[in-house]
Amino acid sequence: MLKLTNEVRRAICEAGERDYPDETCGFILGRLQDDDGGRVGDGVRAVANAREPEEAHHRFKIEPEDFLRAEREAARAGKDIVGIYHSHPDHPAAPSDYDLDHAWPVYSYVIVAVERGRARELASWRLEDDRSRFANEPVGTAGQAGEQAGEQAGET
Amino acid sequence: MAKVFIPTALRAFADGKAQVEVGGATAGEVVAALAELYPDIRRHIYDAEGKLRSYVNVFVGEEDIRNFGGLGAPVPPDGEVTLVPAIAGGVAGALRAAPRQTDGIVRSKAAGRKR
Numbered sequence: 001m002l003k004l005t006n007e008v009r010r011a012i013c014e015a016g017e018r019d020y021p022d023e024t025c026g027f028i029l030g031r032l033q034d035d036d037g038g039r040v041g042d043g044v045r046a047v048a049n050a051r052e053p054e055e056a057h058h059r060f061k062i063e064p065e066d067f068l069r070a071e072r073e074a075a076r077a078g079k080d081i082v083g084i085y086h087s088h089p090d091h092p093a094a095p096s097d098y099d100l101d102h103a104w105p106v107y108s109y110v111i112v113a114v115e116r117g118r119a120r121e122l123a124s125w126r127l128e129d130d131r132s133r134f135a136n137e138p139v140g141t142a143g144q145a146g147e148q149a150g151e152q153a154g155e156t
Numbered sequence: 157m158a159k160v161f162i163p164t165a166l167r168a169f170a171d172g173k174a175q176v177e178v179g180g181a182t183a184g185e186v187v188a189a190l191a192e193l194y195p196d197i198r199r200h201i202y203d204a205e206g207k208l209r210s211y212v213n214v215f216v217g218e219e220d221i222r223n224f225g226g227l228g229a230p231v232p233p234d235g236e237v238t239l240v241p242a243i244a245g246g247v248a249g250a251l252r253a254a255p256r257q258t259d260g261i262v263r264s265k266a267a268g269r270k271r
């Protein structure tokens with residue numbers, strides 16, 4: 001399970017709406033280690049989509065320099081890169097073959113479907129070790145510091 | 157021996173190690189030696205044809221090998237090689253029946269952002 005704080009969930013949805021009809025993308029920061037049945041995403045770092053404007057409606061790319069920068073920033077905050085979020089403008093929140101071809105293992109791939117400018121479904125996926133497919137990863141809600149962490153079905 | 161830094165996403169396939177030492181005089185040889193040492197890494201860095209995947213970036217020291225002859229870039233003895241992820245994805249195919257409106261402004265912006 002991937003537990004996202006409400007702030008992180010909201011930030012991903014807002015980014016998807018802001019960049020519509022283009023794809024938005026960025027990193028989810030938090031605790032990569034699965035403990036207590038889940039990993040936690042409690043921060044985001046938006047990254048400019050490096051794809052050409054004429055491709056950005058159906059493709060996103062994050063350059064290695066941006067990856068290194070995000071990883072260093074996360075480390076300074078005592079966090080890991082937990083996953084990557086991106087949007088599917090007018091398309092379901094399920095990974096495409098293109099996503100599969102380009103995926104890294106281990107990370108959570110969070111996809112938000114943005115329908116006519118409005119964020120709808122949000123889902124998380126993890127690449128199988130043999131690269132054959134993505135497995136759906138349930139998304140729960142992480143409590144803020146000092147707050148009881150609860151589980152909650154993904155809102156739509 | 158060169159020191160290879162393994163990205164977080166691949167450490168699970170390398171006994172949890174963040175770095176290992178392998179032989180090799182070029183970036184390509186060093187990466188190949190890593191894949192030989194940890195065969196479970198192979199499918200994540202090479203495609204079915206044995207080519208390095210497009211989103212796997214190799215740095216020798218601080219330099220991206222793309223600027224230094226690609227996989228043939230020399231690695232000094234005791235050199236440091238880092239695998240750095242790029243991230244890519246997107247929805248399937250082209251969704252819009254009609255191409256996006258490309259007036260002069262959009263086109264010049266596109267040219268300016270091309271890398």
Ligand SMILES: [Zn+2]
Nearest residue numbers: 099245246247
């Ligand atoms: Zn996608």
